[in-house]
Amino acid sequence: MAQLRIAVLGPLEVERDGVTVPLGPRQAELLSVLVLALGRPVLAHRLVDLLWDAGAGDGAAATLRSHVSHLRRTLAPGRQGNAGEAVVTTVGTGAGLAYRLDLPPDQLDAHLFEEEITQGRRLLDHGDPTGFLRATELFGTALARWRGPAFANVAGRPYALSEVARLEALCRTARRGSAEALIALGRHSAAAGDLTGAVAQFPYDEGLRRLLALALYAEQRVDEAAEVCRQGAALLRARGMEAPQLQRLHTTILRREELPVATPTPVAARSTPRPLDLLPPNPPQFVGRAAELDDARRHCVAPSRNQILLVTGAAGVGKTSFAVRLAHLLAGDLPDGCLYVNLRGFDPGGAALSGDEALRLFLDVLQVPPEQIPSSQEGRAGRYRSLLSPRRMLIVLDNARDAEQVRPLLPGTPGCAVVVTSRSQLPGLVAVEGARPITLGLLTVAEARELLATRLRDGRMAAEPGSVDGIIERCARLPLALAIVAARAAAHPGFSLTALAHELAESQGSLDGFAAGDPTTDLRSVFSWSYRALGEPAARMFRLLALHPGQDISVRAAASLVALPERQARPVVAELARAQLVVERVPGRYSCHDLLRAYAAELVESKPEEVRRAARHRIVDHYLHSARAADGRLSPLRSTITPPPARLGVTPEEPADSGRALAWFAEEHQVLVRVVEMAGRHGFDRHVWQLASALTTFLSRRGYWEDLIVVQKHALAAADRAGEPAAAAQAHRDVAAAYSETGRLPSARAHLESALALLAEQADQVGQAQTLLTLSWVSEKEGDQATALGHDQVALRLFRAAGHEAGEARALNAVGWDHAVLGEHRETVRYCQRALVLQRRLGDALGEANSWDTLGYAHHHLGHHQRAARCFRRALALSRELGHRYNEAEALQHLGDNHEVLGDPVAARHCWVRALEILTQMGHPAAEQLRGRLAAGHGRTPTGGTGCQEGPLAAQKR
Incomplete structure (x- = not known):
């Protein structure tokens, strides 16, 4: 069997059984993009954009297909699909056509490189001397893979820049780690030898230089150690950066003072295997601010009670770039990574991100499962602080409006640093929280000239120095204004800077002129000028x-x-x-x-207002029709209201399957919630309640109960304004499910009673039945199973009277489950068998899986273990087909219970272990209980609760 290896730590290379496979230039580019998205599909039109930039012609799609075909043959000629072979898989059709590289990660050198560095760093961080030798071996193996720079064939392409920078940073980490381990072992000469090459490779890495100086000094090579410090400080100073630690070490060496042995400091075991990093890329053309960066860095790493830095300044002065550059400089001082969020405090639409929304985002990034997120903001903030307490992280809160937006996101322990940026001075944050303010002013003339020089390297600046001065003056030395002017000049190399300066000067005196001296006003003129250049x-x-x-x-x-x-x-x-x-x-x-x-x-x-309203109508049409299509993929049998035809020109999304529908919802989640609010604000009431209904399945599956409550409240208001009692009833029912899931049962019951009253007025039997099923779930949560059974029985009669077979099947399963909870298992069998007949005929795969599981549960308790096994296997197969992970885990646990009773402990344990893997991947709390039972030598005794409660109408599993 051929073994394929792909190496990217240098020029991209492919080897099969140790023999290099030649690649053409375009094949190398195509493979690079697919490697960067390993295991994830890349849309065909996106590949065309990346490979041909703006030069893609009408035949680009066909050319791409040809390249893909050639690459497939190159990677696995005549043996495509064999284990161990890379396969370029086609995913989707039409506009959704995409390609994916299916390659085990351990066949990629970058993956092995990162794993070895992570393991070596972990050994160093634990501070165990016995691990230092193994760490040197791991770092050595990783560095032997480096043929850098990474992705050298395509290193200049924009799509590769971020990964190239990340891998280079990992290489420096390996160099530093290897040196730290050697120094800790007392092998200073070997460390000095390695570090000499590392410093030559990365001359601006202050950490590498400091380690080299320490190793040389330990070897009594004092003059060499001092020279390493001096050269490093001079190099960094030439780049506008101070190196205070290197300067202090230089002074210490010159004085021949004794230094402590440089050994890694043990740290507590971390809860994540790799540092979290939400930072945008390091600004590649950042200039100036050296004094402010040095001041900010010292404050953030100082062992003070809290380390909150507030970066303020006028709009466009570069606060975000400053914060991001600072965060990258702090990466070595705060090893557990960075959380970053744009709070949108000064968004012109007024749609700022609340502190609680950002808090939920951070809890999601910190891998807290939705069902474990507390229902109150105070609880969420407490959970967030407890997760940060053992870590040393940086939290960047960009573009804050006020202190209240920031406070829920502040850590409660001194191990983490916080950088807040805002146009406001936030006096409350300074006075109450002790934040250290740093105000960014305009650039100096020299810095403004350097900013332009980093972007214009074609000789025009040297040839037209007077025009450069004019551009700097007209842009008021504001970084964002200068960057836009430079982009205009770079995009048009034939334009003289004199002409550009003249064009700026002519804008003075107009509405958007520079005369007022206000940076915001000046910037508006630059925006106007750039805008006029558009088609x-x-x-x-x-x-x-x-x-x-x-x-x-x-x-x-x-x-x-x-x-x-x-x-x-x-x-x-x-x-x-x-x-x-x-x-x-x-x-x-x-x-x-x-x-x-x-x-x-x-x-x-x-x-005109009609232009704005037509555009808003199109955007709400787009999201309504897209959400309806996606919801139909997630819940094909769920009854929906067909929206009116979309306006001319609207091209909604049409997800091809449930997986793509779920991905689309996840990507557009926050936008959709905001569209509901916007639609209500501008009088699109029908869109409001229809869009809220389409969001319900996704929000409930993901556990976004607070968002579900928000959109359904908007839906209620819109339905009332529009005089739509059926829509109001549905919103009452959906918001009740969210209240029930968050433990607010009285509110849930009140909304359900309101829904029932509206539906009774309309004589809507199906709506009443659906509402009763939800009310039954509330009664069950209140511990009143007899009342729950009564509600489900009434729902069953109503569904039958209305001829609604899908609802009838669901109600049959619900009644069957009620009997199971009450210990009446023969009744459960009778009802679930009838449910299955209907579900098979209707093609309701999810309902059928739920009924098989409930039926298996009843047979298990009746002692019919062979029948129960068949039921559980059927439920398991259907759940897998549907990709319903939690249902799959439940069926596996029940099947394991059944194997245990049948005297097959090996098969039982196999099922429980597979279930545990799924629950662990999901971060579900049931994983801990199952793990404990497995550790004790047995699995799980079925005690009820066959199912997962999912979906807007409460307890689809029933």
């Missing part, structure tokens, strides 16, 4: 983006916003990105700086 389709899209309520937008949503086909909208978005009016922060999603959004809002406000 009309791009200018129109830029204006209308101000009406979109989300933090970012997909290409297809942007196409709907401007009523263009997606293929025509894509180059329009690309034009905005080239002009730096939008940024592609993640592949396929674009965001707009808040100042640019404010300017766009001014532009669109000058247009």
Whole structure:
């Protein structure tokens, strides 16, 4: 069997059985993109954009298919699909066509490289001397793989920059780790030899230089050690950065003072195997701010009671870039990583991210399962602080509006540092929380010139020094304004800087002139100038983006916003990105700086109201029809209300399957919640309650109960305004399910009673039956199973009277479960068998899986263990087909229980272990109970609760 290896730690290489496989240039690029997205599909149109930039012609899609075919044959000629072979898999069709590289990670050198470095670093961090020797071996093995720079064939391509920088940072980590281990073992000469090469490779790495100086000094090579410090300080100073630690070490060496032995400091075991890192990339063209960075860095690593840094300054002065650069400099001082969030405090649409929303985001990143997130904000904040208490992390809270937005996100222990950026001075944060303020002013003239020089390397600055001075003056030395002017100049190398300076000067005296001296006013003029250079389709899209309520937008949503086909909208978005009016922060999603959004809002406000309303109508149409299509994939038998036809020009998403539907919901989650609010604010009441209904399945499956409550409250208000009692009843029922799941049972019951009253007035038997099933679930949670049974029996009669077979099947299973809880297992069998007959005929696979599991539970308790096994296996097979992970784990546990009773402990344990793997991957609390039983030598005794309670209508499992 051929063994395939892909190496990216240098020029990309492919080996099969130790023999290098030749790749053409375009094959190497294509494979690089697929490796960067290993195991994840990359859309075909995205590959075309990445491989051909703006030069893709009409035949690019066909050319791509040809390249994919050649790459498949190159990677696995004649043996595609064999174990151990890389396979380029085709996923989806049409607009959703994508390609995925299916390759075990251990066949990629970068994966092995990272694993070895992580293991070596862990051994060092534990501070165990017996582990230092093993750490040197691991670091040595990792460094032997480095042929750098990584992805050398495509290192200059934008899509590879982030990963290249990350792998280079890992290489430096390995170099430092190897040296630390050697020094801890007393092998200073070997450390000095290795470090000499490392410093030559990474001359600006202060940590490597410091270790080299320590190793040389320990070997009594004092002059060499001092020279290493002196050269390093001089190099860093030339880059505008101070090196206080290196300077202090230099002084200590010159004085021949005794130094402590440099050994790794033990740290507590961490709860995550790798540092968390939500940081944007290190700004590659950052200039100046050396004194402020040094001051900020010293404050953040000082052993004080709290380390909160508040970075303030005018809009566009570069607060975010400063915070991100500072965060990257602190990476070695705060080894557990960084949490980053844009709080959108000064978003022109007023859609700031609340502290609680950011808190939920951080808990999600910290891998807290949805069902374990406390229902109150105080509880969530407490959970967040407890997770941070053993860690040394940096928390960057960007673009905060006020102190109240920030306070829930502050850690409770001194081990973590916090950097807050804001246009406001936030006096409450300074006075109450003791934050240290740093105010960023405008750049100096020298720094402004350096900023332009980093972006314009074609000789124009040297040839036209007077025009450079004019541009700096007109841009008021504001970093964002300078960056936009530089982007314009770089995009048009034939334009003279004199002409650009003249164009800026002519804007003075107009509404957007620079004369006022206010940086915001000056920046508006630069935005106006950049905006006028756009083609009309791009200018129109830029204006209308101000009406979109989300933090970012997909290409297809942007196409709907401007009523263009997606293929025509894509180059329009690309034009905005080239002009730096939008940024592609993640592949396929674009965001707009808040100042640019404010300017766009001014532009669109000058247009007629009917233009703005038509655009808003298109965007709510887009998300409503997309959400309805996605919800139909998640719950194909769930009764939905068909929305009215979308307006002309709307191109909604059409997920091909449930997996893509779930991914779309996850990507658009926050946008959808904001669209519901926006639709209500602008009078699109029918959209509000229909969109809220379409969101319910996703929000409940993910456990986003608070968001479900918010959107259903908007739905209730909209339904009342529109005089839609059926819609109001549905919103009452859906919000009741969320209240029930969060333990607010009186509120849940009140909403359900309101729903029943509305439905009785409408003589809606199906709606009443659905509401009674939810009310039954509330009664069960209250411990009143007899009342729960009564509600389900009434629901069953109503479904039958209405001829609603899907509801009848669901109610039969619910009644069967009620009897099981009451110990009446023969009744359970009778009802579930009838449910199965209907579910098979209707094609209700999820309902059938639930009924098989309930039926197996009843047979198990009746002593019919062979029958129970057949039922559980059927439930297991269906759950796997549906990708329903929790149901799969439940069926495995029940099957394991059954094997145990049948006297097959090996099969039982096999089932329980597989169930534990699933629950652990999900982060489900049931994993701990099952793990404890397995450790005690047995599995799980079935004591009720066959199912997972999922879905908006409470207890689909029943």
